[in-house]
Amino acid sequence: MSTMQQTDVLIIGAGPSGSSAAALLRQKGHQVTVIEKQYFPRFSIGESLLPQCMVFLEEAGLLDTVRAHADEYAFQFKNGAAFLRGTQRSFYDFTQKFSEGPGTTWQVRRANFDQLLAQQAEKMGADIRFGHEVLAVDVASAQPILTVKDEQGNNYQIQGKFLLDASGFGRILPKFLDLESPSDFPVRRAVFTHIEDGLLDDPEFDREKILITVHEKDHRAWYWLIPFADGRSSFGIVAEQDFFEKYGYDGSVDYDLEALQKRILADDVSLSHVLRHAKHDTPVRTLVGYSADVKHLASENYALLGNAGEFLDPVFSSGVTIALKSSSLAVPLVEQVLQGLAVDWMEQYEKPLRKGIQVFRAYVESWYSGEFQDVVFSTQQDEKIRRMIASLLAGYAWDTTNPIHRNAKQRLSTLAEYCREAQQQNELLTDET
Incomplete structure (x- = not known):
């Protein structure tokens, strides 16, 4: 093995959190080495961005390159979210939200989006090593060491003054350092693909919004439809395994997933x-x-960034937002470490990051319990409540001025009860007239 290589900051993974962290560090002049096992472009799920992402992309100097290539890669302008449940329809316009900040974003093919971010980070001076695989991690000494296999199959070691894990679902540090902790969410499965959607000229469909559809026969299950600007969409179904078993799918690797997806789609008339x-x-x-x-x-x-630390659920598309927020929070603290200053990672990073994650968690849980579904489809919401909900759906989960932010779980439950009662009263009045 050759002489130990050196860098200021080591990053595992060149996805959105890794590339944004690299870009932020390069803005400060720090040497950055990114170890990425795959080659870009590569397929990744999670195509629907939230407007809160725009703040973090701009901060990292990455927004202009995404904007410049939006037409080339058919990134779809996005201004909200639409919901469908049987004959019920609802939508939220993110420009009509409670929180300050951007109200629009894009729906993107992640292969192109992630590559753009990585390329821009490289232009800013980051050393991104594609096709390199982490074999071992040593964080026992003050300066972490990675053992890496390069494209030719040769091993080398590289040491940094700090290590960021942006490996996403690869979860490198959690696996190597035994940091894994079981999620308290039920085990769910996503079955997904890209389709030619045939909706370009459909007046009933708004391409500028993600469409989330509740399965008519089982409200624990839902479909996503994320349009791109060229007549194609990302299409997926999410549910617990017992739901899929009703359609004959036992999880076997050779199962016809396309036929499964079509059967489940056919079971929802709307x-x-x-x-x-x-x-x-x-x-x-x-x-x-x-x-x-x-x-x-x-x-x-x-420190762990994005999905390497915690991933909740694809509903409401929080993944990329949490990833970018984690980089935005972590990098100033990494800079303090590089300057020899003390950092309390629990107080300055973990607690602030988890505050927003807990807000996302509250309305993910409320969605599956059915409470948030009742809120979303209620016709008895005043404009102020709609604006607060629009802020959450737009990704502004760290906005402490939003009344729903504080005690989010309890307040969503109260709001659901209010919406149900108002809906019942409205139906009684309608019947009487």
Whole structure:
């Protein structure tokens, strides 16, 4: 093995959290080495960004390059979220939100989006090593060491003054350092693909919004439809395994997932109508047991970013937002470490990051319990409540001025009860007239 290589900051993974962290560090002049096992562009799920992302992309100097390539890669302008449950329809306009900040963003093919961020980080001076795999991690000394296999199969070691894990679902540090902690979410499966959606000229469908559809026969299950600007969409189904078993899917690797997805789609009359002209022309994939947590998010010489630390659920598209927020929070603290200053990672990083994650968690849990679904589809919401909800759906989970932010779980439950009672009263008045 050759002489130990040196860098200021080591980053594992070149996805959104890794590239944004690298860009932020390069803005400060620090040497950054990113170890990425895959080659870009590569397929990744999670195509629907939230407006809060725009703040973090701009902060990292990455927004302009995404904007400049939006037309080239058919990134779809996004201004809100639409919901469908049987005959019920609802939508939220993110520009009509409580929180300050951008109200629009894009829906993106992650292969192109992630590559753009990585390329810009490279232009800013980050050393991104594609096709390099982490074999071992040593954080026992003050300066962490990675043992890495390069593209030719040769091993080398590299040492940094700090280590950031942005490996996403690879979860490198949680696995090597035994940080894994079981999620308290039920095990859910996602079955997903890209389709030619046949919706370009459909007046009933708004391409500028993600469409979230509740399964008519089982409200624990839902579909996503994320349009791109070229007539294609990301399409997926999320549910617990017992739901899929009702359709004959036992989780076997050789199962016909396309046929499964079509059967489940056919069981929802409203969404089947929306996608009546769709063409399923891309292999269907599945991901199960993706929700994850860890014992802690940081120590004195390393920190976990984005999905490497905690992933909740694909509903409401919080993944990229949490990833970018984690980089935004972590990098100023890494800079303090590089300057020889003390950092309390629990107080300055983990607690602030988890505050927003807990808000996301509250309305994910409320969605699956049915409470937030009742809020979303209620016709008895005043404008102030709609604006607060729009802020949460737009990703502003760290906005402490939003009344729903504080005690989010309890307040969402109270709001659901209010919406149910108001809905019942309205139906009684309608019957009487």
